[in-house]
Every structure is written in C-alpha cells, then in structure tokens.
Amino acid sequence: MIKATSSKVGWLGSVIFMLLSPVFATPPTWSDEFNGTGAPDPNTWSFESGYIRNNELQYYQADNAWQEGGNLIIEARRNDNGHDYTSSSIRSDDKYSFKYGRMQVRAKIPVVPGSWPAIWTLGDVGQWPHNGECDVLEYKGTATSPIFANCARGTNEQWVAAWDAVQRPTADFRAWDPHWDSEYHIWTMQWDEDYVRLYVDNVLMNETAQTWLVNTTTTWGPLEPFKQPHKILLNLAIGAGGGDPTNTPFPIRYLVDYVRVWENYTSNATPTDIALTSSNVVSAKPVGEVVGYLSATDADPAEVIRYELVSGTGDTDNADFDVHFVSDSTTTSVLKTKSILDYADGATRSIRVRAIDIEGASYDEVVTINVEQAKLIEVQSSPIAVAEGGSSTFSVRLSRLPAADVTVNVSRTSGDSDLSITSATALTFTTTNATDWQHVTISAADDVDHLDGVATFSFDDPSSTYNSLSVDAAEVDDDNDSPLVDAGADLAVVMSGSSAWTPAKIATRAWYDASDSATITASNGKVSQWNDKSGNGFHIVQDTTSEMPSTGTRTMNSLNSLDFDGGDFLNGTHAVVTGNPNLMVIVVRTLDVNVDGNDMITLLGSGAGGATAAITGGNGGYSWRFFNGYEAYGATNLGSAGIQIGVRSAGANYAASEMWLNGTQLSRAGGTGDANTSSIVAGIHVGGGVGGSMNGAISEVIVLEDATTETRQLVEGYLAHKWGLADSLPTHPHKSASPTLPTATATLDGTVSDPNADSLTTIWTVVSGPDPYAISITDSSLVDTSALMTTSGVYTLRLTADDGRLQSSDDIVITVYDSTPYNNWVVGGFSDSFTNTDSVSNPDGDMFNNLQEYAFGMDPTDPHMAPLSYVEGGELTQAGAPIAIEDGSSYLFVYGRRKDYAAAGLTYVAQFSADLQLWTDSVATPTLRTSSGSSGGIEVVSVPFPESVPVTGGGADQVPEFVRVSVDDN
Known part of the structure; x- marks a missing residue:
C-alpha cells in the first residue's frame, strides 16, 4: 500500500485498492469457520425447537440450518412442514461461553420486510433479562428497516428489562454504500471490565458502561450480569418485531461466514502510521469523488479502526473532504471529496486525520492531497438566451495548453431546430493559444410560433484528451401573448357559519402537541424528536436514549401524552423568544412525583445567567421563574392533570407576572426578584432543563408572544375541552363548549385563458386583509375554489396565471360583514352591483336610502x-x-x-x-x-x-x- 504525502516522510503514487481476508498475527482463541458440510458442529451448537419468543411467526427446526460453501446458511421458509413459517436458531449453551474479549461475526443478512436476523449473547447464570443480553446485531424489516445494537439488564420486575438501545435505519448505510444490503458485514463486540462496545464494519453503533449494566435486584440473577461468561446465539426470526413478511418472497437466507472470539483480549495498542492509497484528485470533479482508502497500522487482533477529520494543526481543508465506512472491513475507510475542488485555489489541500481504535485510543496524522488541474473544455456565458430573429455569441477555450493541436467540434445534438450555429463548427486550439477565448454564434429563426425552444449544443474533442461539454441555448420568443385573467366580480359575504378555534388561528411562537402522531419521531416508544406545529421549525430533540421521554404509554382524554421519568427532556437551541416581549407559556401536564424543589416543565433560554423563563413544579410548588427570580404559587397537586399558564406583559417586572391553573389565577405564595425583568436568550427545554426535570406527563405546550386575557381564555377553552379538563374550569366564557370562530365563505369563480393555447399554472394569493391568520383558501392552485374568512373586514385576493414566460393577474375584493339582519340583506343579491352599502346612502338615486x-x-x-x-x-x-x-x-x-x-x-x-x-x-x-x-x-x-x-x-x-x-x- 502506497502512503500519501504527509507531515511524515512519504512518497506519492497510486495503487488498486483491494480488501483481503486478514491473516492473524494473533489467531482467535475460539472460532467456527463453517467450512464443513451438513448441520453446524453439534459439539458447539444446539438447535432451538418450536415457537420460542416475542410472538414471532416462525417455527424453529433443525432442518433450516446447514453448512455450505464456507458459510452457515439459515433459511426461513413459508408454508413448510405444516407451519406458516419455519427457520432455525442455534446457540452455544453448555458448549461454549466466554467472558471478556473481542468477538467478530462476518455475515450477510436478508434486508427484507418481516426479516429479523440476530447475533446475540446471554449470560450463563440467571433468568432473562437479569442474566444480561447483548444484541451485537438485530435487523428488523419494518418501515425504516433499522439496525440495532443493544444491551439489556434486569429491573425490579421479573422478565422486565432495561435497555440501552441504539438503532440506525439501513438507509443511513445505503447513503454511503448503495450495495450495503447485498454485501457481507463484520459485526464486532468489544467487551471488557469497563465497557461493551458494538460495531458494524468500523461504525461504532453503541457503547454501554459496565456501571449501567447492573441489575436493580439479585432475585433473578447476578448483580453484574456482564461480569460472567456469555453464550452465543445466531437466529433468523420472522414477523412480530421484524415487521410484516406477507409480501416478501420466500425462502430468505441469512449467511454467516464465521464467528471468532479472542477471549480475555483487553490490552490495547494505539494505532500508528495512517496510510492513504492515493492522494491525487482531479479538480472540478463532482462531490463524492473517491480520493483513496485510509488504513492505519495496529498490532491488536480483530481490531476496529474508524477515521475522522479533526481540528488541529494541518486541518486547513477538512471541510472539503469526508470519511465514510467501507462495507466488510473493520480497519479501512474511504476518503471522498465534500466539495468541488478548484485548481485555481491551489495545487494541494491539507487535512488532519484521526484513527480511533476499538477501545478509543487514537492517533492523528496530517495528510496532503494533490489537486490536479482538469483537462476541460470551458464555456463562458452558459446557459445562452437567443432572441427570436437574432443571435448570441459565447466563448470557448481549453483549461490547459495541449501537447498538440486540438480540434473541438461544435454541434446541436438535440432540441429546437430554430436554433442553429452560424459561425464555425470546428475550433482549433494550438499549443500556444488554447487558453484564449474563441467565439461561437448561435442564431434563432424568426418564426410565427409562440414557443420558447431549447436546444443542446455539444463541444467534443475527438481525441478525448479533454472532457466533452454540453450547454443549453434557449430561444426567447417574441410572439407570446400574456394570459387573460378575470378574478370575477367583487363579493360581499356575511359571517353566517362557524368553525372550531385552534391555536393555528393565531401567531404561535412554538406549539408541541402529543396527540398529533405526525409530529413525533420515536423508536421502540422512545421519542427522539417532537416537531413544532407553529410553522417556525422550532423542533426539539433528544439524542441520548436514556433521556428520551416515552410515547404510546399514557393518555389524557384518550389522547396520547408523552411520559417523562424525572430524567427525560427534549430541547433545542432555537430563538423561540428573546428579549422581554409579551409572553405566555401554556402547558397541559400531569405531575406524578416531586423530583426536587425545582422540577422544570418548560424552560425558554439557555438556563445560564438567569436569561430564562420557566414553568416549574416540584417540592417548591408551582412557580414562574425568570432572570434569577421566581414567584411561587402554592403546593403542586400531584396526580391531577392541569392547564398551567405563565403570563407576563412586555417589559414587565416579575411582580407583574401571573400564574393560572385551569382558568383560575393562583395567588402568590412567596418568591424573590420582584423587580427583575427578563432578557431571554435562545433555547427551549421541555420536560426538564437546567435545575431539574419533571416526573409526569406532558400533553401539549404552546408559547405565545401575547399577554391578553382574551387569548388566554381562548387557549384555556380549547385545551380544556380537547384534554377533558372542562369541568376544572371556573366560570369561564368557554366552559360549556370549546371556542369557535364565526366564518364567512366566498366562492371564487375566476376564468383564465391563453391566446396562444399555452398550458397555464394558476394561484390565488392574499394581497391584503385585516389578519393574515383570518383567511384560508381551500386550494389556491384551482381557478374555481373557495375562501374561508374568520374576521370581518375587506380582503383583496389576486388570481395569477403563468404560461411559463409571462404572467397576468386580476384582483377581487371580498367584503366580509358581521352577521346582522341588515348585513344579511346587503349580501342577498340584487339586480345590479351593490357596493355603497352604508345604511344612509342612496346609491340608486330614488327617494329611499x-x-x-x-x-x-x-x-x-x-x-x-x-x-x-x-x-x-x-x-x-x-x-x-x-x-x-x-x-x-x-x-x-x-x-x-x-x-x-x-x-x-x-x-x-x-x-x-x-x-x-x-x-x-x-x-x-x-x-x-x-x-x-x-x-x-x-x-x-x-x-x-x-x-x-x-x-x-x-x-x-x-x-x-x-x-x-x-x-x-x-
């Protein structure tokens, strides 16, 4: 392997990179290479039989596993031997176990719906899960087809596990290797007294500390289940957690090349000497161009080495490159371009590469990449626009001087025949003038059609020394006519209908709704992202599984709520609210347990320096905190759902703030910092924050820059009826029914046409109106549609038609009246247009106003x-x-x-x-x-x-x- 130029001595060159089966300096202490024939070795493996676990669909039997061609083959079948599905599961119970070391399994898995292949270990002593389970591999053929890497320990309940689970959709791997599904991969378990680390190829999937892998009781197993020997299991399950196999063709096969274990291998050597197979890349290549393959020297057996570009000396051009895994290799990664490199920016690039081994030891090296100047045909002024009946000239040259004369042929290869070359169709570039611009003229015929034609022109070097190039030229037609648009007669409508009020009718800063499943991203019931419904994109996330709230486990009024266990929270760095504006924070929640004196339910800001606004519960009671002050409002009411609202007007100090619970204002019960005002910074936390997290459920969170009583009561009424809390409201304008809005509907009946019979796209837009949230158009792309208004006033709507080149538009004025008998008469329809509708006016000039x-x-x-x-x-x-x-x-x-x-x-x-x-x-x-x-x-x-x-x-x-x-x- 040829090493690239680096901060150490080296030389340049290029080689063909090949992945070869390793020859081990330290052979495994135990392995099964599956090089035999027939059933797997009975001295190592036992078969499971029957329907075993997890409500899976397959019946396990020995007939479905055998050795062939250097692989263990586990085959799942449909309608086999009297069962809907059959498959095999083998395990090394009482025949082989190991404690600590490195295990590697090379396998090809069936990436299809309903498939559930696994590589896993179980502790020898104890009931599951108190004996400990490690899922080195689990693939589940569900919608996102994820790969899992998990560790499990026991809880205070028999047969109930606590999981440290990580999953990644196979789409993540296919993004870097399109053939990932059909290739072999190497799964590695690195297990020592401190950690269990799980890899696929050289991608670190999970890292679980032994301090977490401790059972909460020893009733059903040892205290530390990962400090005892574990047996090995290989199986292919069907259905249940593996998804629906109904439409999957059977049989499907799971191939295992080998299982190798280096027992008790926990010492570690640091990697050295990072090498790159090629350090040359041609400029102007598209993003993703392969530069070469990275590898590092490491004396350890069964090593896994991953590579990163890191900050430090020599990192000047890190942003131009990216490192990706290589399938079926644990020590190699591929270096690719992340941007299009321009030779004019310099002939070399410098990157700093770090090699990180299986136990986290690392080594850095600075690598120089050589950028070669591309041999290109260059065109100036592309794309080209040519007026009908006219011509347009553009310029051509070579990017580098040739060793001999080069002829570039110019031709129209496709498109509108109205466009043609009217200058030379062959350009000669010599060894001295090739980088000088030469000119090509394209003309457009003067015709009677109204179409904008497009043609493609190619520039080719017959010797193939220089890359060919294609450019588009467009005829700018002068015969086209504008579309004809009539938005219709002005309208007058009355507020005669009604619709349910929701927070979508006002300007929300952030809005999180647990009953809206489309806003929740979760895996195995753990929420990693909760999307904002306000339209501002203030989504909140959690990357650590143990700190993710749960979904699908709690409801309020039969609607889903998120469960927070006292250590869970979701957050984001968004500037939801900054400074000291009007502020209203609303949360529907149930508090189960007081975790401490300051259980954060929601927090705006970073939590640092007091630049926050937070609603809390806890032993300290309900409070509304900001800028290092707090106002307490009495003891928290555990077990009861409630709508908790904090309100503060713009610029107000702390003493002027309010706390409301289920529509009743709470009285002050203590606090500090009455004179404080806030200056909130970016950041939002839900379920917890700086100072503590809540234990309970959160159903909905809304943040408004509003402090009015009307808005608060609308939100209270909406939430109370939605979440089944209306009986908790006091005398309230919305106690008996959820708030509604009066509505008026206008039928939009426009007409559009095109003199040239061009295809038209149309759209209705709102030009003006009393409130941007008070009007919605049913389908703005249709000429004939309707508009719904929730506020009286005058609206101007515009209908626009576009033929691809020209646009025309026409406006319509819609006057929306409040519902009164007189207004109902005004919009009733008369023999002529009725616009001067004031009651004392006499628009028709008779004796009657x-x-x-x-x-x-x-x-x-x-x-x-x-x-x-x-x-x-x-x-x-x-x-x-x-x-x-x-x-x-x-x-x-x-x-x-x-x-x-x-x-x-x-x-x-x-x-x-x-x-x-x-x-x-x-x-x-x-x-x-x-x-x-x-x-x-x-x-x-x-x-x-x-x-x-x-x-x-x-x-x-x-x-x-x-x-x-x-x-x-x-």
Whole structure:
C-alpha cells in the first residue's frame, strides 16, 4: 500500500485498492469457520425447537440450518412442514461461553420486510433479562428497516428489562454504500471490565458502561450480569418485531461466514502510521469523488479502526473532504471529496486525520492531497438566451495548453431546430493559444410560433484528451401573448357559519402537541424528536436514549401524552423568544412525583445567567421563574392533570407576572426578584432543563408572544375541552363548549385563458386583509375554489396565471360583514352591483336610502319606485313604495314591513301632517293585510288616517294631507 504525502516522510503514487481476508498475527482463541458440510458442529451448537419468543411467526427446526460453501446458511421458509413459517436458531449453551474479549461475526443478512436476523449473547447464570443480553446485531424489516445494537439488564420486575438501545435505519448505510444490503458485514463486540462496545464494519453503533449494566435486584440473577461468561446465539426470526413478511418472497437466507472470539483480549495498542492509497484528485470533479482508502497500522487482533477529520494543526481543508465506512472491513475507510475542488485555489489541500481504535485510543496524522488541474473544455456565458430573429455569441477555450493541436467540434445534438450555429463548427486550439477565448454564434429563426425552444449544443474533442461539454441555448420568443385573467366580480359575504378555534388561528411562537402522531419521531416508544406545529421549525430533540421521554404509554382524554421519568427532556437551541416581549407559556401536564424543589416543565433560554423563563413544579410548588427570580404559587397537586399558564406583559417586572391553573389565577405564595425583568436568550427545554426535570406527563405546550386575557381564555377553552379538563374550569366564557370562530365563505369563480393555447399554472394569493391568520383558501392552485374568512373586514385576493414566460393577474375584493339582519340583506343579491352599502346612502338615486329599501324589501340598485301591491289576506306581489287606499269615507296608509322587524331592531312609525312642518305619530296599531303565513320576508300592514292633526302655530287641527313612515334601526 502506497502512503500519501504527509507531515511524515512519504512518497506519492497510486495503487488498486483491494480488501483481503486478514491473516492473524494473533489467531482467535475460539472460532467456527463453517467450512464443513451438513448441520453446524453439534459439539458447539444446539438447535432451538418450536415457537420460542416475542410472538414471532416462525417455527424453529433443525432442518433450516446447514453448512455450505464456507458459510452457515439459515433459511426461513413459508408454508413448510405444516407451519406458516419455519427457520432455525442455534446457540452455544453448555458448549461454549466466554467472558471478556473481542468477538467478530462476518455475515450477510436478508434486508427484507418481516426479516429479523440476530447475533446475540446471554449470560450463563440467571433468568432473562437479569442474566444480561447483548444484541451485537438485530435487523428488523419494518418501515425504516433499522439496525440495532443493544444491551439489556434486569429491573425490579421479573422478565422486565432495561435497555440501552441504539438503532440506525439501513438507509443511513445505503447513503454511503448503495450495495450495503447485498454485501457481507463484520459485526464486532468489544467487551471488557469497563465497557461493551458494538460495531458494524468500523461504525461504532453503541457503547454501554459496565456501571449501567447492573441489575436493580439479585432475585433473578447476578448483580453484574456482564461480569460472567456469555453464550452465543445466531437466529433468523420472522414477523412480530421484524415487521410484516406477507409480501416478501420466500425462502430468505441469512449467511454467516464465521464467528471468532479472542477471549480475555483487553490490552490495547494505539494505532500508528495512517496510510492513504492515493492522494491525487482531479479538480472540478463532482462531490463524492473517491480520493483513496485510509488504513492505519495496529498490532491488536480483530481490531476496529474508524477515521475522522479533526481540528488541529494541518486541518486547513477538512471541510472539503469526508470519511465514510467501507462495507466488510473493520480497519479501512474511504476518503471522498465534500466539495468541488478548484485548481485555481491551489495545487494541494491539507487535512488532519484521526484513527480511533476499538477501545478509543487514537492517533492523528496530517495528510496532503494533490489537486490536479482538469483537462476541460470551458464555456463562458452558459446557459445562452437567443432572441427570436437574432443571435448570441459565447466563448470557448481549453483549461490547459495541449501537447498538440486540438480540434473541438461544435454541434446541436438535440432540441429546437430554430436554433442553429452560424459561425464555425470546428475550433482549433494550438499549443500556444488554447487558453484564449474563441467565439461561437448561435442564431434563432424568426418564426410565427409562440414557443420558447431549447436546444443542446455539444463541444467534443475527438481525441478525448479533454472532457466533452454540453450547454443549453434557449430561444426567447417574441410572439407570446400574456394570459387573460378575470378574478370575477367583487363579493360581499356575511359571517353566517362557524368553525372550531385552534391555536393555528393565531401567531404561535412554538406549539408541541402529543396527540398529533405526525409530529413525533420515536423508536421502540422512545421519542427522539417532537416537531413544532407553529410553522417556525422550532423542533426539539433528544439524542441520548436514556433521556428520551416515552410515547404510546399514557393518555389524557384518550389522547396520547408523552411520559417523562424525572430524567427525560427534549430541547433545542432555537430563538423561540428573546428579549422581554409579551409572553405566555401554556402547558397541559400531569405531575406524578416531586423530583426536587425545582422540577422544570418548560424552560425558554439557555438556563445560564438567569436569561430564562420557566414553568416549574416540584417540592417548591408551582412557580414562574425568570432572570434569577421566581414567584411561587402554592403546593403542586400531584396526580391531577392541569392547564398551567405563565403570563407576563412586555417589559414587565416579575411582580407583574401571573400564574393560572385551569382558568383560575393562583395567588402568590412567596418568591424573590420582584423587580427583575427578563432578557431571554435562545433555547427551549421541555420536560426538564437546567435545575431539574419533571416526573409526569406532558400533553401539549404552546408559547405565545401575547399577554391578553382574551387569548388566554381562548387557549384555556380549547385545551380544556380537547384534554377533558372542562369541568376544572371556573366560570369561564368557554366552559360549556370549546371556542369557535364565526366564518364567512366566498366562492371564487375566476376564468383564465391563453391566446396562444399555452398550458397555464394558476394561484390565488392574499394581497391584503385585516389578519393574515383570518383567511384560508381551500386550494389556491384551482381557478374555481373557495375562501374561508374568520374576521370581518375587506380582503383583496389576486388570481395569477403563468404560461411559463409571462404572467397576468386580476384582483377581487371580498367584503366580509358581521352577521346582522341588515348585513344579511346587503349580501342577498340584487339586480345590479351593490357596493355603497352604508345604511344612509342612496346609491340608486330614488327617494329611499338603503335602510328604507331594507325595511320595505326593495332593491337598493333599482331607481324605479314602483308602489307595493298585494292580495288582500293573501300574498305580497310587489315590494315597493308605501301607498294610500280608500277605506269607505276615509283612507288607510299601507306599507311593507319586514316580518323579522322586532328581531332586527327595526321600528316603523306612520306620521301624518297637514302642513309638511308638524308631523304627528300614528297611535293606531298596524293591521296585517296579508296572510300571516304568506311567503317572503315582507308583510303588508296599514294604519288609518286620523281625522285631524295639529298644525304649526297652534291653530285648529286640520285634516292630514301628507303621510310618511319613519324607520329606525335600533
């Protein structure tokens, strides 16, 4: 192997890299190479028989395992020997066990749905799991097809294990090696008095300390189950935890090349002398170009060496490179480029490589990478745009001077024939001018179509000395016409519907909802990520399995909640809230046990220097803490679910803050730092934080930059009904029902077309409105769709059509009215557009303003004042202006009246006058002249003319000659 130039003496070169089976300086103390034929060696292995564990689908039998071609083959079959599935499991019980050392197993696993191959050990003494279990390999053919590396110990309960489990989806490995599924891999267990470390190839999967591997009782096994000999098990299970095998073709095979153990090998030599098979890479190559393979010298047997790029002397160009594992090798990694290297930035790159062995000993070396200048054809001004009927010129050259003249041929290889080369189609570059620019002209024909054509032009060196190059040229057509867009007539709608209120209707800073399974990332019930629903991307995570909360184990009101055990928490470094704004932190939780005096339920900030805001429980009672102050609000109520809210207005000091529990404000029970104000920094913690973690369940967390009573009560009502806590609310505006919002729906009926019959994409957007959270469009990509508004006001929406080159748009104004009888009439639809809707306006220019038109059932857009007509005792036939009719020797004043006038707050008063100056109200009760059951919203009533009315100046009463009706909107 040729060593690269480095900080030590070396020389450059290139070799073909090959992975070879190792020849051991220290042979294993025990091994099974499976080089025989027939069943595995009965002096080493015993077969399990039957349905054994984990509700697996297979029946274990000896027929499914044999030696062939240097492998142990375990074959799983469907519909075999009277069973749905059969397979084999072998174990070394009472025949071979070992304590401490290194075990390596080379195997090829079936990476298919329903498959569950394993390499594992069990302690010789004790019941499971108190005897200790180590899963060197578990693959589960479930949705993410993960690889597991686990250790288990016993708990205070029989048959109940505590797990230190790590999993990685096979997709992670395929990202670096696309053929990972079909290749052999080497699984290693390094076991000594201090740690159990598990590897696949040279990837460290898990590291478990012996201090953790201690049983909590010795009733069912030894205190330290990993300080006793362990037996070895190899099996291929089907189904249960391995996923659904229904659609998997059978049989499937699990191949084991060898099992090797170096017993009691716990001494360790540090790796030395890092070598690289090749240190040369050509510039301008794509990301992921292989530079060479890294290996290190190490005297230990069965060594596992992984490689990292680390900080220190010589790390100048670490960011340009990456190190990846190599399948079926425990001591080699591949070095690849992480960026496109430019020769102009220098002919060499320096990286610092660290080799880390199986027990963590490491060695660093500085390696120099040589960057060779690529032999490229270079093009200036690409891509190229050519106006229809015109031409465009671009430039071509070689990146390096050739040893002999080079001819580059230029041709159109595909695309629009309107584009053509109108200059030389062959360019000659000499040994002296090859790096000078030469010019190529492309022209676009002047045609009558309206299409933007694209053509691909190739530049080729027939000698293949220089890499070929292709560029695209686009015709910019001048015949294209803009799309035609009509968003439709302006609309007026009324708030006649309702919808459930949720926090999505307001601006949340962060929002975590345990009932929304789509926001939770978990494995085996342990939550590694809880996604933020606010849209701000403030997701919170936990990388340590033992500190992950559980999901799927607790509910509130039949909805999922996360369980925190007093040591679990999720966090993020996001700037959820900073400074001293309005602040409201809401959490739905159940406190099980007081862990200490300061159990953090939620914490904003880093927790350092007091730049925090936190809601807590614990022995110190409920509290609302920030900037090194705290306000206590009485003892925590263990076992009871609650909506706990901390509120503080912008710039307020601590004494002005509030704590609410289930809608009731808690009284201050002590505290410090009343004069403090906060200046929160980035960071969020849920379930714990600096100073302590809670023991209990968290169902929902919401963070708002809001301190208003209205918002608090909306959130309380929403959460109380969602989580079954409504009975805990006091007198409250949302105690009887979850909060709702009034809604108005507008039907959007636009039209779009294109003069050139181009394909169009369309979108509706909101240009303006009273509140960005108050409008939603059902499907903004459809021309005909609908919009839902939750706040009255004026909205402007825009419909845009795009033909790929040109856009056109048109706006529509939607006026949303609160639900009142008058507003319902305004949006009822008339003979013409009705936009001047103020009650005192008279847009049609007749004698009636809008209120009177509304009161009499007339059309506010029609200037013709027809008198009302009706059938006595029957139906109204024409709403219109009031009339006077004879009634024997006297007259009646007849007018239309809304049937809902009382509910609408309308009063109608007939008034009479003899001189048009003094008006006298009628005291007669109006008489209904149409049927009480008549259709429509207007009824006809009458009052009699009085015999006489007063006149101005106090003279004798006179016969009335004039009449009117006064309408008031109360």
